[in-house]
Amino acid sequence: MSNSAASLVAIWCLVALITFNTGLIETRMEEVDSKYKSVEPHLTSTEKPKLEPHVDLKMGKCFHMSREHCPTETKCKRVDPVSVFCCDVDSTRLKEALAITVTQNTVNLHVLNATIEELDVSQSIFRRLTSMALTDGNIGRIVGQFPKYSSIACLNISNNNLSSATVGGPQPVQRPFAYLFTLSVLDASANNLTEFPLSLMQSNRKIFLDLSGNNYLPCKHFLIAMEANNSSLVTFLNYNRTFCALDLLFNWFTELQIVPIDHLRVQKEVNASCLKIRPAESRCSCAPDRLELLDGAVTNVVAVDCSRRHLQQMPTNLPPNTVKLNVSYNNITSLQAVSDDPSYEHLRNLLVDHNDITSIVDLEGTKFIDNFMVFSITNNKLKTIHTYVLSNRFDTTGPSFLIANNYIHCDCNTEKVLKPWLLENLKSIPDYKSLECEDNMGPVVDLKEFQVCHTPRDWTDYIYYIIGLEVLVLVLLISKVSYDYWVFKTAGYLPWPANKMPRLPCDWLCE
Ligand SMILES: *[C@@H]1O[C@H](CO)[C@@H](O)[C@H](O)[C@H]1NC(C)=O
Ligand SMILES: *[C@@H]1O[C@H](CO)[C@@H](O)[C@H](O)[C@H]1NC(C)=O
Ligand SMILES: *[C@@H]1O[C@H](CO)[C@@H](O)[C@H](O)[C@H]1NC(C)=O
Ligand SMILES: *[C@@H]1O[C@H](CO)[C@@H](O)[C@H](O)[C@H]1NC(C)=O
Ligand SMILES: *[C@@H]1O[C@H](CO)[C@@H](O)[C@H](O)[C@H]1NC(C)=O
Numbered sequence: 001m002s003n004s005a006a007s008l009v010a011i012w013c014l015v016a017l018i019t020f021n022t023g024l025i026e027t028r029m030e031e032v033d034s035k036y037k038s039v040e041p042h043l044t045s046t047e048k049p050k051l052e053p054h055v056d057l058k059m060g061k062c063f064h065m066s067r068e069h070c071p072t073e074t075k076c077k078r079v080d081p082v083s084v085f086c087c088d089v090d091s092t093r094l095k096e097a098l099a100i101t102v103t104q105n106t107v108n109l110h111v112l113n114a115t116i117e118e119l120d121v122s123q124s125i126f127r128r129l130t131s132m133a134l135t136d137g138n139i140g141r142i143v144g145q146f147p148k149y150s151s152i153a154c155l156n157i158s159n160n161n162l163s164s165a166t167v168g169g170p171q172p173v174q175r176p177f178a179y180l181f182t183l184s185v186l187d188a189s190a191n192n193l194t195e196f197p198l199s200l201m202q203s204n205r206k207i208f209l210d211l212s213g214n215n216y217l218p219c220k221h222f223l224i225a226m227e228a229n230n231s232s233l234v235t236f237l238n239y240n241r242t243f244c245a246l247d248l249l250f251n252w253f254t255e256l257q258i259v260p261i262d263h264l265r266v267q268k269e270v271n272a273s274c275l276k277i278r279p280a281e282s283r284c285s286c287a288p289d290r291l292e293l294l295d296g297a298v299t300n301v302v303a304v305d306c307s308r309r310h311l312q313q314m315p316t317n318l319p320p321n322t323v324k325l326n327v328s329y330n331n332i333t334s335l336q337a338v339s340d341d342p343s344y345e346h347l348r349n350l351l352v353d354h355n356d357i358t359s360i361v362d363l364e365g366t367k368f369i370d371n372f373m374v375f376s377i378t379n380n381k382l383k384t385i386h387t388y389v390l391s392n393r394f395d396t397t398g399p400s401f402l403i404a405n406n407y408i409h410c411d412c413n414t415e416k417v418l419k420p421w422l423l424e425n426l427k428s429i430p431d432y433k434s435l436e437c438e439d440n441m442g443p444v445v446d447l448k449e450f451q452v453c454h455t456p457r458d459w460t461d462y463i464y465y466i467i468g469l470e471v472l473v474l475v476l477l478i479s480k481v482s483y484d485y486w487v488f489k490t491a492g493y494l495p496w497p498a499n500k501m502p503r504l505p506c507d508w509l510c511e
């Protein structure tokens with residue numbers, strides 16, 4: 001009797017417990033769901049991921065417990081029917097402990113300070129989780145792939161000394177996150193990632209991403225994520241503490257610059273501003289070129305191609321931040337616009353090959369001359385090179401000036417000034433040997449003095465004639481004076497014209 005009563009009580013307790021637990025599970029699930037639902041409405045646009053302050057961070061958190069709640073006897077414990085918390089484990093301990101604590105109902109897992117050589121995320125034990133956190137440990141590498149249609153909504157792998165080489169890659173190339181279609185929060189902060197998890201960007205969904213503390217992620221990947229208007233909506237958690245690396249591989253110096261992602265300027269208007277280039281019928285094409293620091297902001301600078309457009313003049317009203325312009329194969333005669341049009345202010349590469357330009361004098365004092373890296377004016381109609389326009393520009397190495405196949409007017413000045421200038425700056429003028437003289441006189445650097453410098457030689461020739469003449473006159477004068485003296489001494493009179501000369505005060509000396 002007492003036995004059956006006891007078992008009845010036990011059964012009752014069990015039923016009560018199960019009901020209680022199920023209730024808990026349900027509320028917990030709701031919580032999890034509502035957590036992620038409640039954060040979504042904040043994501044309205046990615047144009048500027050500055051929405052972060054509006055996001056209640058508590059809502060965007062994965063299941064997370066602090067160190068003081070670490071289980072004391074065991075490695076893992078069930079903190080509630082759906083959540084498991086582990087501390088300070090290695091791979092084998094974790095496997096054992098999870099096998100005991102994780103049940104069918106477990107949806108939340110936080111492992112604090114796991115030291116794992118290789119984390120295989122395809123393990124079935126992770127299959128039911130909606131929130132998975134392995135934080136503040138040391139994970140050698142992440143392998144495998146979360147199973148298809150895995151229900152993970154929040155993943156925290158913060159502070160595990162992970163690098164991109166150890167997440168998935170390099171061989172075989174795997175993308176652990178590829179099937180995380182339900183993921184809405186990924187915290188990969190405080191690692192050493194060098195590749196942006198762009199695979200997350202592919203489906204149309206809203207996602208919170210914390211990549212702070214990974215300083216070598218390329219800025220261009222962030223720009224892709226920020227530009228994606230429609231394909232995916234990314235909000236960066238810890239936005240102001242997220243940095244990216246700017247690869248300033250720009251002509252001659254290689255330097256990695258780390259900038260806050262807040263300095264990235266998304267330019268959506270490149271195509272629109274390209275249509276505004278005048279003359280309108282030129283239909284130039286424009287393309288983002290590279291990320292650069294311009295006026296303190298990281299800017300996707302623009303390259304404009306107006307080549308082969310039958311232009312008679314330089315185009316004007318270039319898109320903002322145009323640094324490259326190709327206007328080759330046109331019929332342009334003047335470079336005036338470079339100094340007159342403000343849209344040329346950032347220009348650094350200018351290609352005006354195969355045009356009809358006669359002079360570079362219009363460029364004197366322009367910003368372009370101070371900044372240019374490439375200035376190519378080959379196959380034009382330059383008559384002379386005004387070297388003073390380019391004065392000092394070649395003191396620094398870097399800029400190149402290309403002038404081949406111009407047929408300039410060569411004279412002695414060319415030989416005396418331009419030729420030495422070309423030879424002095426040959427590092428910056430790679431095609432200096434192909435600057436030609438008109439009238440088939442050959443390359444400027446092969447000019448010889450005697451070919452072009454006639455006038456100065458004639459002049460020196462005359463000098464000798466004049467000197468000779470002067471000597472002759474002097475000799476005649478001395479002979480005449482001597483003759484006069486001899487006549488005076490022998491015949492006693494002065495011959496003409498000495499006898500007509502007035503007496504001078506010094507004459508008594510002779511008498
Ligand atoms: C992830 O874990 C880190 C380190 O414990 C914690 O600071 C952060 O808030 C967690 N992030 C999320 C989204 O839960
Ligand atoms: C992390 O766990 C390892 C054992 O796996 C332990 O030696 C180490 O002290 C732990 N780190 C911290 C900060 O507790
Ligand atoms: C972090 O990972 C690198 C290899 O990626 C390893 O050499 C280094 O020892 C790790 N640091 C710690 C603190 O474990
Ligand atoms: C990242 O790597 C560098 C050197 O490779 C190391 O000094 C740094 O501590 C690492 N950072 C983290 C968070 O492991
Ligand atoms: C991006 O979205 C905004 C509205 O949110 C829209 O005005 C704009 O045209 C979109 N741009 C692209 C390239 O889809």
Ligand SMILES: *[C@@H]1O[C@H](CO)[C@@H](O)[C@H](O)[C@H]1NC(C)=O
Nearest residue numbers: 044045204228229230231232
């Ligand atoms: C998203 O882009 C597609 C084309 O890629 C377009 O048809 C659709 O209208 C866009 N949706 C929104 C909300 O902008």
Ligand SMILES: *[C@@H]1O[C@H](CO)[C@@H](O)[C@H](O)[C@H]1NC(C)=O
Nearest residue numbers: 050051052053238239240262
């Ligand atoms: C980031 O910092 C800037 C100023 O440095 C501030 O205006 C902005 O509100 C901050 N954004 C966030 C998300 O904290």
Ligand SMILES: *[C@@H]1O[C@H](CO)[C@@H](O)[C@H](O)[C@H]1NC(C)=O
Nearest residue numbers: 268270271272284285286287
């Ligand atoms: C901009 O124009 C280029 C062609 O010049 C085209 O390939 C690209 O899709 C355009 N981008 C947008 C956003 O319209």
Ligand SMILES: *[C@@H]1O[C@H](CO)[C@@H](O)[C@H](O)[C@H]1NC(C)=O
Nearest residue numbers: 305307308326327328329351
């Ligand atoms: C400039 O345009 C010409 C003609 O289209 C082309 O041959 C040349 O490769 C272009 N130069 C650069 C650097 O893009």
Ligand SMILES: *[C@@H]1O[C@H](CO)[C@@H](O)[C@H](O)[C@H]1NC(C)=O
Nearest residue numbers: 310312329330331332354355
């Ligand atoms: C423009 O230049 C091309 C050669 O580059 C030439 O054939 C054409 O006649 C020129 N057109 C005008 C209007 O000068």
